[in-house]
Amino acid sequence: MPYITWKEPYNIGIQLIDDQHKKLVNIINELYEAQKIGTSQTIINDVIKQLENYTKYHFDSEEEIQTANKYPQFDNHKTEHEEFITKLIEFKKDAKKNNLLLSLKTIDYLKDWTINHILGSDKNFGEYLRNLEGI
Numbered sequence: 678m679p680y681i682t683w684k685e686p687y688n689i690g691i692q693l694i695d696d697q698h699k700k701l702v703n704i705i706n707e708l709y710e711a712q713k714i715g716t717s718q719t720i721i722n723d724v725i726k727q728l729e730n731y732t733k734y735h736f737d738s739e740e741e742i743q744t745a746n747k748y749p750q751f752d753n754h755k756t757e758h759e760e761f762i763t764k765l766i767e768f769k770k771d772a773k774k775n776n777l778l779l780s781l782k783t784i785d786y787l788k789d790w791t792i793n794h795i796l797g798s799d800k801n802f803g804e805y806l807r808n809l810e811g812i
């Protein structure tokens with residue numbers, strides 16, 4: 678059983694974004710598995726780096742679509758993204774500095790933030806875009 682199982686309500690109805698969200702969930706699952714089996718610090722660091730890179734790429738995609746469609750809640754949405762990136766960078770630094778594996782609490786935070794953001798802000802954005810496009 679994966680740490681996070683994808684569920685139908687997580688879909689926001691925009692194919693590109695849903696696919697990216699699934700990929701993000703997969704990376705968080707990978708991080709959880711790596712932590713659980715007590716894999717090497719190097720592998721953990723690599724997975725965190727992968728998560729950071731893919732999250733940035735994904736947030737850029739969302740923000741580009743929002744800007745192109747004059748999404749009224751763009752500023753708030755972007756702020757949420759920036760706060761998450763700041764947290765991720767903190768976790769990455771802590772993990773490296775202390776040479777410690779990420780705690781389960783940290784991974785739970787990543788999971789909860791991602792799912793809450795998808796179910797809240799991203800769903801609102803999906804609804805706006807679908808109304809706009811009449812789909």
Ligand SMILES: [Fe+2]
Binds near residue numbers: 739754758794798
């Ligand atoms: Fe978002």
